[in-house]
Amino acid sequence: MTKAGIKKLCEEAKDASRGLALIDTKTKNAAITAMGRALLKNAYCILRENNKDVINARKARLTAALIDRLTLNNKRLTSMADSLFEIAGLKDPVGSVIESVKRPNGLVIKKVRVPIGVILIIYESRPNVTSDCIGLCLKSSNAIILRGGSEAINSNIAIFDVLHKEAVKNNIPRGAIAIIRDTDRRVVDELLSQEGKIDLVIPRGGESLIREVSRKSRIPVIRHYKGVCHTYVDKTAFLPMAEDISFNAKVQRPGVCNAMETLLVDRTIAKKFLPRMISRFQDAGVEIRGSEEVRRIVKGVRLATEEDWYTEYLDLILSVRVVSGVDEAIKHIMKYGSYHSDAIVTRSKSNAEKFLREVDSACVYVNASTRFTDGNEFGKGAEMGISTDKIHARGPMGLEELTSYKYVIRGNGQVRK
């Protein structure tokens, strides 16, 4: 793709975003619903293209986990369509009034949600990101430019073509949804220099991809680098609940950013809780790396290094530490964590509130698994990404997080004294 071609695509997206901002909710919902139906109707063609990616992935000897993320089937396609139907059913954030104030001089000042403009998403493997992000951007009246990974290029293009055709048929500006078909890495560099045309960049994928995008971009970036998520089991915890929550947070899907990487346990209950818990983990194939104190309680556990506490394993590995209480747990999380999702299991109201207040993470939990940090689980239909930044959006980004606002001021001749 030439530099001129990239520039033109971005300009068309910018133009389309202006039109998109003015389209009514009914038209957007009709388009999104039609797009969901089209996914199901074109399942055969999409799955055939997806199969090409899967075959290439096997040839390239990608890991089983990566191939699993890549693979579509009827069930997954149905779930992609369901996400679109759910997005169509959500409240349109555009135009909603965030706050309204009448000033002593009679001016009425309203803070009104508006779309951000043009959003570039750079992502890896999972083809459902293509339809989720198109749905979320369309509903929030943002133009979207998709740049997926080369390993899923056939799937992404197939999904895009089906959705784009349906969008245009339903009165959505042609340039509002665009995909980069060229997998050359230099295209990304060129895209990241389109300041003024692209308003926001969201990278989703491995830490190295995200760091590279952040370093190169002159456009604002919203991201999370990694998810070193913790569960702290307080001395007052109901231990069977603590066990189930910890097990779910680690084992249910270890390769994702909201999975637990470190388990912290109050000293008071460590001897009672850890042997059973660790043996349950080991039975599920989880490798345990423990602090000295953990190793004194459960024999044969490998010693965790300083490095381990900082590590996002994304795998069936867990670091475990005994702490003196909620304060030491918070201190550990603030030092080693990535401010993504952290949980306390407790029956103490004061320890719960302390944890919620003092742990400075995007999502803080009491008595639930960190695995819930997810747009769909939060009722947002899907997610555009998960942010551990503090500027603009934190946690799962749904429709509201894809908006900015403007001040609308109505007067009757007021001038400034």
Place this chain on the structure above:
Amino acid sequence: MTKAGIKKLCEEAKDASRGLALIDTKTKNAAITAMGRALLKNAYCILRENNKDVINARKARLTAALIDRLTLNNKRLTSMADSLFEIAGLKDPVGSVIESVKRPNGLVIKKVRVPIGVILIIYESRPNVTSDCIGLCLKSSNAIILRGGSEAINSNIAIFDVLHKEAVKNNIPRGAIAIIRDTDRRVVDELLSQEGKIDLVIPRGGESLIREVSRKSRIPVIRHYKGVCHTYVDKTAFLPMAEDISFNAKVQRPGVCNAMETLLVDRTIAKKFLPRMISRFQDAGVEIRGSEEVRRIVKGVRLATEEDWYTEYLDLILSVRVVSGVDEAIKHIMKYGSYHSDAIVTRSKSNAEKFLREVDSACVYVNASTRFTDGNEFGKGAEMGISTDKIHARGPMGLEELTSYKYVIRGNGQVRK
């Protein structure tokens, strides 16, 4: 200032921000009120230090406008103290619940406002920015690092010392309010590299300062480059009101970002409106640069160049153009404007709504002067800056715009299926 010294100051700010996030509203309000009183009590000392800056500015032959911005007196000090009292009286944004949802599985998910962390403000001339920003940051529980211009260094340090002493006396962590006393430019470069310690940079000042900060920073920046503000006089406008609003927007204080730079007039009323309006401007010493059509209506007006439409004069100069109606006005504003503040004067509800919807500026006005784009005028007590960005904050930034949020999730043992 050494690199190590800068790093230490930033680390202390980060540490202090953690403590500040947990301080209750009453303590913050007491500190801010005491700081306002201290400003008044120490007026003599502050004015004496300010006088040094004014003498230096005269020696350096700064413009009268700059010296005016720099100069403090009892009235201005009183207004600075009043801003602090007003901030103390505003609602504390920290901890307020933005939204709350109960999911079908029983999880209660709350989106709760939290401070951003450490904010670096880089600003020029006006010493009141020092106290306004300290007040806003303290109330929103953000640590602040101030880097003012060398021309106001004595004033800024005097104000800072008075406020800092009072803050510490009132139980605010010592590191939560910091000032850079070294006016060496290299200190700014070093500050802009403190990613992870500083969370947000707000540059306030001339366009070249803002561009330089944006280019060098690895930390998110919120800014506005310039204010090319428009007033469009619709054919249905009540002309005496249009005249007063336009006159106020240009003349009341021409050197600020929310002053009007371009007047757009509907062709239908141009011959009736322009001669009187332009003569009133000229009587006030405003130089008019008009389109060909304006020059046919009012003789002796200088021709506006293409460059003029893009220019923020910050002076008694105004470009004037005749347009065919609201659509052409919007098109002009979107092409030449800076998305800061734009107004329509009209009695047509549909033209008003069209203008409000389609002009993609931070602040859009109907029948009022653009000069109201100001934190104080918006009821925010003061402002940390004005943003023309779309990410995080737009328009005047007050307390709420100085917060981020976290998701607080309460469960009773939920795990993900």
